[in-house]
Amino acid sequence: METPVTEKPDAPALIALDWGTSSLRGYLMDAGGRVLDRRSSAHGIQSLPVPGIPGFEQAFADLCGAWLKTHGKLPAVAGGMVGSAQGWAEAPYVPCPADTGSLAGKAVAVESASGVRVLIAPGVIFDPPDAVPDVMRGEEIQISGALADHPHLAGRACVALPGTHSKWVQVTDGRIARFATYMTGELFAVLSRHSILGRLMLDDAAASPADRSAAEAAFAAGVRTARDGLAGDLSHQIFAVRTLGLTRRLPPEVLKDYLSGLLIGNELVSGLARMRDTLAGDTPLLLIGDAALCRRYVRALDLLGTVPAALLDNTAPRGLFQFAVEAGLVTSPVSSDRSDMP
């Protein structure tokens, strides 16, 4: 939520890095949490310019060197896969219930070759005694940002973060209470690229209104099949991508929409059931993620009779800022409720 700000931005006070598997995004921020400048590169932790620690050093210098030259040694924070065992330094998972304060309390610092201290956020583990553990890295920062911008949601909310590895998160009293991962995006990618289902698919190079309408109908058909399916049915449902293609009941350019509907639909059927107790009453459902992907989830949720309370795009900068505030790196923190700002 962007609040109109009339004051002049302060001087640069923080570098915030959202450092994932396939990309690195940097934000230059002032002491009020405003983004003054942003830069990004393809140097995710799996695609560094050179392997290992020198790769992290070089990617950091490439992205932030100009900022540091102009503004001096600013404090820096980083979240995401940069804190994994394959990252710049490992920041072990903190257990649920977790909030921005517990992330800051277990952060791990590295000092770059240029002498800048970079504070790396840990991920979060949900480890119930009677089930298998689940983990996240990066989403906890996005949730910190969402709750900082929308403090009225912190009491109780269900947050879904669609993506390669979607997360369904219960937030209670401002903390991540429990969560579950769904490999929806990765399943879509490996099935499209590496399974028999990809053979009949065509990309929709064209995008006429008629094509879009056919694609939306195929997506909706996939969601409805997921909604009406038996438990354990996914590996049967996806074979329909082949049979509908073979029998030409769906044109090849919308087969991937049908598969997308099946996979997102299955995630929603399970996620809504898993969070049923959380969502009872007035508890809002938030979506955080890429806007186009979130719109797909909204269409699928509609077919399941659910409407999310809000869609939030990139909340990582705000979350990294809150993490820096909790870690004491920013000297004049603003109120956590920006909507109350003058």
Added chain:
Amino acid sequence: METPVTEKPDAPALIALDWGTSSLRGYLMDAGGRVLDRRSSAHGIQSLPVPGIPGFEQAFADLCGAWLKTHGKLPAVAGGMVGSAQGWAEAPYVPCPADTGSLAGKAVAVESASGVRVLIAPGVIFDPPDAVPDVMRGEEIQISGALADHPHLAGRACVALPGTHSKWVQVTDGRIARFATYMTGELFAVLSRHSILGRLMLDDAAASPADRSAAEAAFAAGVRTARDGLAGDLSHQIFAVRTLGLTRRLPPEVLKDYLSGLLIGNELVSGLARMRDTLAGDTPLLLIGDAALCRRYVRALDLLGTVPAALLDNTAPRGLFQFAVEAGLVTSPVSSDRSDMP
């Protein structure tokens, strides 16, 4: 079921080809359906020696040339993907209910360069008015063989054929009444090879009793997770392969057993529910397929409280023989119930 046969085998009367995607298996048979000789090659329809029709010709000549030279122009039959749109000649799907007679009635003949007539079996399509269609190619021949060897099962049975694309089939009055495909084997392969789940996996090169016991325990844990899962839960369940590996709660060499248990377990949960009406009462459940894979299914079925009535290995030669009998290619057909033979 092998019946003791005291007579001398007859002269060669038929060449039967089980011609799938990745392999070609040939059987030289007498007029009583006995296998006199067998040969196989890697020339499945996706790995022909040269592309297109000349590839089918060459693969056929390589496999059967010696038989034809010795025994003259025998009639030949072929089943499997050889009859698909990418096959030697397309034999369009016949609809359910389908039996060996309807397969023979819609067979398509090609004449090889050497002048041998090869009769290709069609696949089967299940196309209910209110759902998506499903298809099989090759399994219908295996079912023909199973029912020929076990005619008491033809009245009513549920047949599961584990594999890359597992099939769950309802047989009523000797016919394939309906069926469903599960992409269990292909999902296992693409997730192990191409997803993040494969990164932590190790092959169990060693096979000490302790290792086997840990592998069986991991498989059983996967089946139980599938049994107790929510609808739509598979893309969540499989992420546990990563978290159990990351947290070292399962050793890397048994992660693939856990994944196998999850995927087979999900197939069984859905397959048994889909066939609940069929399996009510005394209707037997048959498994047809690779013996080691069928044993995995038996262990998983046991955890779900079900015991199959029989496990049958390669029933394709017998099915191809029955197909040849129905097509009138074999002049002295035996009774279809071999257990009644003198």
